[in-house]
Amino acid sequence: MTPGFQHLIRLSDDTGLFEHARRAVVRRQHGYCTDDVARGLVVISREPDPTPELTRLAECYLAFLTHAQDRTGAFRNRLGFDRRWHDRAGIGDWWGRAMWGLGTAAARGCAPWIREEALHAFALGAERRSPHPRAMAFAGLGAAEILRTTSDSTMAAALLTDAAQAVGTPPEDPGWPWPQPYLTYANAALAEVLIAAGDLSGDRSLLGTGLHMLTWLSDIQTRDGRLSAVPAAGWRQGAPRQRYDQQPIEVAALADACAVAARVTGDPAWHEGVRRAAAWFLGANDAGARMWDPDTGGAYDGLTEDGPNLNQGAESTIALISTMQQAGELG
Structure with a gap:
């Protein structure tokens, strides 16, 4: 048997992707996090021929990320099962992973409306820079995805350059x-x-x-x-x-x-x-x-x-x- 998306589907609902499980059973009390939703969007966006169920998940994960993002381009990270945010928007690792997910969806998303909305959110997030090298590295990977399909994106090029400089x-x-x-x-x-x-x-x-x-x-x-x-x-x-x-x-x-x-x-x-x-x-x-x-x-x-x-x-x-x-x- 080859690993597929069945457990990712099990961990997801109409809000997002649950962070933890005991064995294979979801632990709803631990809620959702932007980190994992962004990772989920990356792997679904990589699929060359996603099923309708995976397309629905991509839309769900994208909606989660755009809801997590504030007007400055920062992201909240932790959402409870009660759909209340437990933190303020910031530019830590979760910002970087959100940018990675959005960049991958903008470049490889299976539907035009997914690509367009992801690019819009990416552009807003690309106005920010994180002081954390790993956050910048993750964001840079999202910028690289965009540049591989849109080589003249100055926004993505600038973010990727800054990411490399942040890594050192x-x-x-x-x-x-x-x-x-x-x-x-x-x-x-x-x-x-x-x-x-x-x-x-x-x-x-x-x-x-x-x-x-x-x-x-x-x-x-x-x-x-x-x-x-x-x-x-x-x-x-x-x-x-x-x-x-x-x-x-x-x-x-x-x-x-x-x-x-x-x-x-x-x-x-x-x-x-x-x-x-x-x-x-x-x-x-x-x-x-x-x-x-x-x-x-x-x-x-x-x-x-x-x-x-x-x-x-x-x-x-x-x-x-x-x-x-x-x-x-x-x-």
């Missing part, structure tokens, strides 16, 4: 060629946005920096030929590295970045990174455990020393879908 360049340290002295989460997104910015602007130096970062990140996360992802606790330069708790979001970020590197360079060697990421979900990981449930289609929330965390939340399930989309494109 690594020091000349062969032991740690990374722009920060630590790795945290979705690390490969930082390399991916430099690769995209270098490619789309014709800056070969920037492209080379992104590829070098991704090569190093991929190498340090490979153990005995399998993917051994940086755990949720992160890893600081010079400190011991823990093996667990590995998260699906890290696996999906690596698959995305390697897939982009392969398309940009034409080098099929990058496909191996995508394959290792897909294999991680199928059991080629440090615990030898399958990281998704064939009965539900959901991905497990983390790989612990004792095996999978059997809860199947939105972030993990979207990471599974995203990784398998990239692997599926390899043929």
